[in-house]
Amino acid sequence: MNAPTSRPDRRVQRTRQLLRDALMALIVEKGYDAVAVQDITDRANVARTTFYLHFRDKEDLLLRSMEAVYDDLTARMGQVSPDGLLANGLPAEVVAFEHVAEHAAFYRVMFSSRGVAAFIVRVRRYLASQFVAFARELLPAALQTRLPLEAIAHREAGALIGSISWWLEHDMPYTPEQMARLHYEVGARGLLWATSADAAPPAGES
Amino acid sequence: MNAPTSRPDRRVQRTRQLLRDALMALIVEKGYDAVAVQDITDRANVARTTFYLHFRDKEDLLLRSMEAVYDDLTARMGQVSPDGLLANGLPAEVVAFEHVAEHAAFYRVMFSSRGVAAFIVRVRRYLASQFVAFARELLPAALQTRLPLEAIAHREAGALIGSISWWLEHDMPYTPEQMARLHYEVGARGLLWATSADAAPPAGES
DNA sequence: GGCTAATGCTACACTATGTTGCATTCTAGA
DNA sequence: TCTAGAATGCAACATAGTGTAGCATTAGCC
Numbered sequence: 001m002n003a004p005t006s007r008p009d010r011r012v013q014r015t016r017q018l019l020r021d022a023l024m025a026l027i028v029e030k031g032y033d034a035v036a037v038q039d040i041t042d043r044a045n046v047a048r049t050t051f052y053l054h055f056r057d058k059e060d061l062l063l064r065s066m067e068a069v070y071d072d073l074t075a076r077m078g079q080v081s082p083d084g085l086l087a088n089g090l091p092a093e094v095v096a097f098e099h100v101a102e103h104a105a106f107y108r109v110m111f112s113s114r115g116v117a118a119f120i121v122r123v124r125r126y127l128a129s130q131f132v133a134f135a136r137e138l139l140p141a142a143l144q145t146r147l148p149l150e151a152i153a154h155r156e157a158g159a160l161i162g163s164i165s166w167w168l169e170h171d172m173p174y175t176p177e178q179m180a181r182l183h184y185e186v187g188a189r190g191l192l193w194a195t196s197a198d199a200a201p202p203a204g205e206s
Numbered sequence: 207m208n209a210p211t212s213r214p215d216r217r218v219q220r221t222r223q224l225l226r227d228a229l230m231a232l233i234v235e236k237g238y239d240a241v242a243v244q245d246i247t248d249r250a251n252v253a254r255t256t257f258y259l260h261f262r263d264k265e266d267l268l269l270r271s272m273e274a275v276y277d278d279l280t281a282r283m284g285q286v287s288p289d290g291l292l293a294n295g296l297p298a299e300v301v302a303f304e305h306v307a308e309h310a311a312f313y314r315v316m317f318s319s320r321g322v323a324a325f326i327v328r329v330r331r332y333l334a335s336q337f338v339a340f341a342r343e344l345l346p347a348a349l350q351t352r353l354p355l356e357a358i359a360h361r362e363a364g365a366l367i368g369s370i371s372w373w374l375e376h377d378m379p380y381t382p383e384q385m386a387r388l389h390y391e392v393g394a395r396g397l398l399w400a401t402s403a404d405a406a407p408p409a410g411e412s
Numbered sequence: 413g414g415c416t417a418a419t420g421c422t423a424c425a426c427t428a429t430g431t432t433g434c435a436t437t438c439t440a441g442a
Numbered sequence: 443t444c445t446a447g448a449a450t451g452c453a454a455c456a457t458a459g460t461g462t463a464g465c466a467t468t469a470g471c472c
């Protein structure tokens with residue numbers, strides 16, 4: 001990625017990683033709001049002033065911590081072919097659940113009561129945009145204009161977050177593949193119907 | 207409940223209402239986190255010390271403000287018959303969308319980036335529990351044990367939140383009935399399938 | 413109209429934030 | 443290996459927000 005970008009000082013990498021880890025651990029324990037910068041630096045065994053050499057404030061640290069996770073999801077999503085299916089024929093949802101499984105501790109916190117609304121909303125918007133992108137590839141133009149695609153996209157994005165939240169709150173009793181299959185198959189029927197001829201747009205009703 | 211509890215002093219009612227309104231307005235403008243108690247009391251034109259005569263802290267005020275909204279939803283849901291349909295044959299979702307419409311300003315904030323994760327999670331759990339209650343009334347026992355009912359419930363609860371969020375973020379372009387119909391009909395197909403004989407539980411896959 | 417409770421006002425202790433200056437330590441590169 | 447420079451540690455400071463207390467004033471209730 002950033003090959004010739006001379007690597008930052010080893011101390012810098014270490015400090016930032018310590019702060020990231022400390023924030024994540026503390027959010028799990030106390031919730032984001034209750035975490036003070038002092039708590040983070042105490043846990044990371046770093047001077048508080050050092051914190052401000054790397055991050056503007058607590059939220060900045062959170063967002064940068066998110067970026068690493070977010071980049072991973074984007075990279076995985078890039079492997080999904082235009083028809084919304086993976087090479088093995090499974091739906092794109094598998095990618096999402098696998099991604100969550102590998103960052104379970106992070107998502108368990110962020111989707112919980114002690115999480116951050118901005119994060120949840122951001123994930124929903126991202127998933128919805130992915131959904132819309134797939135739909136534009138797959139559906140005929142006439143259907144796209146007739147259907148409230150965005151509304152359905154946000155519905156499905158919220159559904160995925162709901163599935164993931166339940167999964168995490170119950171310590172992931174199913175594999176990512178099982179969750180993806182359950183989630184996808186419950187939803188796919190309704191979506192197939194929505195794209196069929198007899199589906200009337202909401203505006204058509206009184 | 208507290209029927210003969212002599213009404214609180216008129217000043218008390220006025221003060222609390224002013225503080226509630228001020229909090230809601232400020233959350234819209236600055237987001238919950240950025241609102242200080244001083245901001246609330248300034249906006250409400252109330253002494254800061256008076257705030258602490260009525261509420262423990264900012265979160266306490268938020269939760270009490272939520273209770274009024276929550277009670278309204280519960281009361282509406284109580285009118286839904288055991289089969290999940292209203293007297294006019296429309297699904298329970300209509301109740302939810304009408305409720306949201308009447309508290310649009312509140313939900314628009316709470317479901318946004320400037321909202322509160324605890325609120326979003328609480329709503330999802332509530333909707334999921336309602337969903338499970340309906341399903342237990344409707345489905346044969348054998349199916350209930352075979353299906354991961356809770357998982358599906360949280361999926362649908364998240365879906366409803368997604369639909370509502372999109373609706374609010376786009377200034378409610380459809381009526382509550384139209385949204386309920388769209389939302390319900392996209393989802394109902396998948397749910398009907400999930401309760402049919404050929405639906406295999408996730409645990410049955412490898 | 414008077415009693416009482418609610419409110420306004422001032423002050424205080426406490427905690428957290430973000431910044432500065434300087435000493436110390438460690439890394440990277442010649 | 444040695445050193446210049448950067449990263450860190452440390453102490454101090456100004457600022458802002460929180461929650462509480464005491465007392466004067468005002469408004470509601472009977």
